Amino acid sequence: MTGEKDKILEEIGKKSSLSREELEKKIIAKQEELDNIVSFEGAAYLIADELNVSVVKKQDNFVKIKDIKKIMPDFNIWGKIIQMFDVNEFENERGSGKVQNVIVADESGSIGLSLWNEVVDLNSGLKIGDVVKVENSRVRENNFGNLELRCFNKENVCVDNEKKIDVAVSGTMQASQPVQSNSIEGDYYLISLRKKPIVYYLCPQCRKKITDGVCQTHGKVEGNLFMVMSGIIDNGVDRVDAVFFNTIVSDLLGIEDVEKIRQIEKLPNYLNLSCMGNFYHISGTVKENSFTKEDEITVRKIELVDIAGKTKELEEKFSEIKSAGE
Numbered sequence: 001m002t003g004e005k006d007k008i009l010e011e012i013g014k015k016s017s018l019s020r021e022e023l024e025k026k027i028i029a030k031q032e033e034l035d036n037i038v039s040f041e042g043a044a045y046l047i048a049d050e051l052n053v054s055v056v057k058k059q060d061n062f063v064k065i066k067d068i069k070k071i072m073p074d075f076n077i078w079g080k081i082i083q084m085f086d087v088n089e090f091e092n093e094r095g096s097g098k099v100q101n102v103i104v105a106d107e108s109g110s111i112g113l114s115l116w117n118e119v120v121d122l123n124s125g126l127k128i129g130d131v132v133k134v135e136n137s138r139v140r141e142n143n144f145g146n147l148e149l150r151c152f153n154k155e156n157v158c159v160d161n162e163k164k165i166d167v168a169v170s171g172t173m174q175a176s177q178p179v180q181s182n183s184i185e186g187d188y189y190l191i192s193l194r195k196k197p198i199v200y201y202l203c204p205q206c207r208k209k210i211t212d213g214v215c216q217t218h219g220k221v222e223g224n225l226f227m228v229m230s231g232i233i234d235n236g237v238d239r240v241d242a243v244f245f246n247t248i249v250s251d252l253l254g255i256e257d258v259e260k261i262r263q264i265e266k267l268p269n270y271l272n273l274s275c276m277g278n279f280y281h282i283s284g285t286v287k288e289n290s291f292t293k294e295d296e297i298t299v300r301k302i303e304l305v306d307i308a309g310k311t312k313e314l315e316e317k318f319s320e321i322k323s324a325g326e
């Protein structure tokens, strides 16, 4: 048993009347109920939720700027603003938006930070020399091969000038290029899934979300099931936003039962899901999200890639070529 498991069992145990053994049994049963797609920690969270016990799992993963990698779980940094660019406003059919680029540095290096929409407004007083804490932002590689952090939520950025940061270097920042619509097919790692509700019911007449079987316009209706998840996939060259709908959500999670999928929704984050980090063959349609101006793939088909099998195939081909050459 790992230290992490011990900690969780102890925390729930303290706040509930269950013994450690009972608790462990319940957690394992929950894992089995969900076809083992959630880890022990994830299942423990769901049990805690059922017991009305709150367990706060604090993400405290601070890294130095030079250690930021393209593929990384949620992480936080401290940085001092060393350069700021003007706010760019854009407008399109879906509405208007804005983005502001700044460069932050610590003693190890510097990185571009892009603030989007409400994050720009909430940080309108930002100035060079301010120290910011950047939490759970998204890493993107720009067209020049430099990594950037993108902040779409107000929780991503907070100023804290009490924190002292030594700065080593300065950096430059380039704008990214527009991309056209087209379809793609290829192998990608699933590197993150956004925490949002998955299961919805829509009014069959107006396709709007209904609550407790009632549409605001059409009254009591038989809702149509609608499922959606979004996340980030990466093939080592490109990192893109991906959206999964309906049966693709089931394929991704490996679960068809909607009630089980609703339980997944209750997890504090989706890091514990077994699909995270998996390598998939994905086909879909790429288009630019007109609001964020980023590429987004609507996934049409997703299949788990058997990496071990692929390696073996390559080895066999290689030995064939070798023996043919002898």
Ligand SMILES: [Zn+2]
Binding pocket: 203, 204, 205, 206, 207, 208, 215, 216, 217, 218, 219
């Ligand atoms: Zn309706």
